[in-house]
Amino acid sequence: MNDMTPVEGKTGGIIDISPDLESFLKEEYDRCVDTALEEERTTAIKRYNGEPYGDEEAGRSQVVARDTAEVVDYMTVSILRTLVAGDRVVEFAHKNAELAQEITETIMHLFMDRQDGYQMLHDWLKAGLLEKSAVAMTFMEEQPPKRRTVENVNALELAVMFEDGTEIIEGEQTGEDEDGPVFTVVIKEDQGPKFCDMAVPNEEFYCSTDAATIDAALLKGRRIRKHISDLVAEGFDRGELEMAGESASFDDMLRTSRDDGRYYSDGSRDGVSRQIWWHEEWARFDANGDGIAELLYIRRTGDFKVFAVQEMEEDTDHPFEDWCPFPMQHRRIGQSLADKVMDLERIATVLMRQSLDGIYHANSPRTYLHEGSIGLNTIEDLLNPSVGSIVRWKGNVAPAERTGQFNAADGFNMLEYLAGQREQRTGITRLNQGLDAETLNKTATGVSLVQAQGQQMEEYLARNFASALARLFTKKARLLKAYGQPIEVPIDGQYREVDPSKWPDDVIARPRIGLGASRKDQKLANLREMMAMQQALVQGGFVSLVGEKQLFNAAKAFVADTGMGDVNEYFMDPVDPQTGQPRPQPPKPDPAMEKVKIDAQAKAQMSEAELQLKREEAALRLKGIQEEAAAKIELERQKAAAQIELARQKAVAEGQLAREQMQAEAELEVMRMAAQRDADSERMEYDAI
DSSP: OGGGSOOTTOTTSOOOOOHHHHHHHHHHHHHTOOHHHHHHHHHHHHHHHTOOOSOOOTTSOOOOOOHHHHHHHHHHHHHHHHHHSSOOSEEEEOSSHHHHHHHHHHHHIIIIISSOHHHHHHHHHHHHHHHSOEEEEEEEEOOOOEEEEEEEEEHHHHHHHHHTTOOEEEEEEEEEETTEEEEEEEEEEOOOOEEEEEEEOTTTEEEOTTOSSTTTOSEEEEEEEEEHHHHHHTTOOHHHHHTOOOOOSOOSHHHHHHHTTOOOOOTTOOGGGOEEEEEEEEEEEOSSSSSSOEEEEEEEETTOOEEEEEEOOTTOOOSEEEEOSBOOTTOSOOBOTGGGTHHHHHHHHHHHHHHHHHHHHHHSOEEEOOGGGOOSSHHHHHHSOOTTOOOOOOSSOOOEEEOOOOOHHHHHHHHHHHHHHHHHHHOOOHHHHOOOGGGGGSOHHHHHHHHHHHHHHHHHHHHHHHHHHHHHHHHHHHHHHHHOOOEEEEETTEEEEEOGGGSOTTOEEEEOOOTTSOOHHHHHHHHHHHHHHHHHHHHTTOTTTSOHHHHHHHHHHHHHHHTOOOGGGTOOOSBOTTTOSBOOOOOOOOHHHHHHHHHHHHHHOOOHHHHHHHHHHHHHHHHHHHHHHHHHHHHHHHHHHHHHHHHHHHHHHHHHHHHHHHHHHHHHHHHHHHHHHHHHHHHHHHHHO
């Protein structure tokens, strides 16, 4: 591929390509133009928006039926409800069930939580229902490094950072510790790639029209309006981008109809603010002359100024995936849901206009006026009618109203017939949308059968869309395996680190929506029946058929289908998700202890009559005990009162006796002390002699 390498000295600028490749790109790009398809898509969008048909007449009804918008909106809401209701409409398959679950949860986490997956599903689904087919893409987007501040870095750690090639933007010493100075540094940290999914507008996607699939197309690509400044930020040369011209191969018919006249050109902008057409293409072309076409990734402007050409690896795939509501066998483009009703909408519009015109004419008939009856005020009176007003005329011929036969019933009966035709074509019946008064006269079984029959079309479209989504997720998983980094993913209520690079190569996604078995009420009924069967097997002792893991899986499916959240809030997984080993079971009870418990329970079980008899006997005994206790209490009270009185009298007598004794002892002590004084006096006198 020497002829496709960048010209020396022109980094990010225009590169020279071989004349054969240039001719191939231009010819194949022209083959991608499908004017008829663009016109059909434009017409469908106009019908969805309820725009006039262009044959309206002044003074006549100009109403437009809205069948296209009604069926497309209903089907969009119905299928989206299935996709985002918590069910896994797409799951990965592998012989290792836990690994398949890990991949499924990782892809869904990146798709729904890390980006606006709901909006992408909405746009992709609705575009297909309205525009025959719709394209989505999954791709990787490099992110610029982010700044991160690291504090308390010592000199040794700083040296290691330099040796590892860490890019340090700035730093300063903020202190010292026992090992020396301490720094705070700001480093550039790689964020890793970002994995994105988006719905591609049909006016931006192009593909070889003779290809039965996108994979088989020799050229497929996407053209978008990009600001020159965005391309300069990606590394392309500013000067050469500003010289880029416009593309003349495609017009903006579809884009203009989608924007409903609100699309404005940015032709007045200049410099790096100007937008140009930027193309990203995947082409099958024999670049090295070996007779085998290689897959080339090309980036260029709308006027075929090529800025990058890269030969992709053999196992590399393009990022696009499409879906069609009603595929045509062996063709990429089939029919849309709008195609089923646009002709009926046109007929309904004509009938509604004619019926309304009939009502208008019946309520406001025209008037015959003879020229000989015209007076000065006749014309003015006829042109300004009001209730009870008169018409002034002269002559012998009076003005006469022109009345015609009007039968509104025929028109409305025809509209009812068209409504039935629409229900048969689309499967969207009035019973699907809600019961009307007439439904009350029908049997419940009949209503159920009509609803089930109507939902078959809904399930068919949901299956087609889920199949395309599964193919897109398979591409996303392979992209993650090739370029992804370890990521924290919530699985069964717990965050785990998942490394996509360790995923096997043979994992594929598959849709779970099955025809005739995808309605949530039916799934829950089947699940309840299965759980009842499991319970019967467990009670019958067939533990080899149903184990703890199977019971947990049934409970997990029930929680998921009912939208009750995380299964771990209600049930415990018998297998530890961290170790992959069964959780330790509690010790089995001792048979001897079990026998003791059973005997105790048997002894404790008594008949209700025996219990009642014992209650009555106990009540009588309690009553006798209470009466006996009351008598004893009264006797004791009287005895205590007598004892208290006797003790009081005894205490009074003893107190009087004690007082008399104390008085006698006091007198005796006085006499003793007097005698002692006399004796002491005599002794002192004797000693003095």
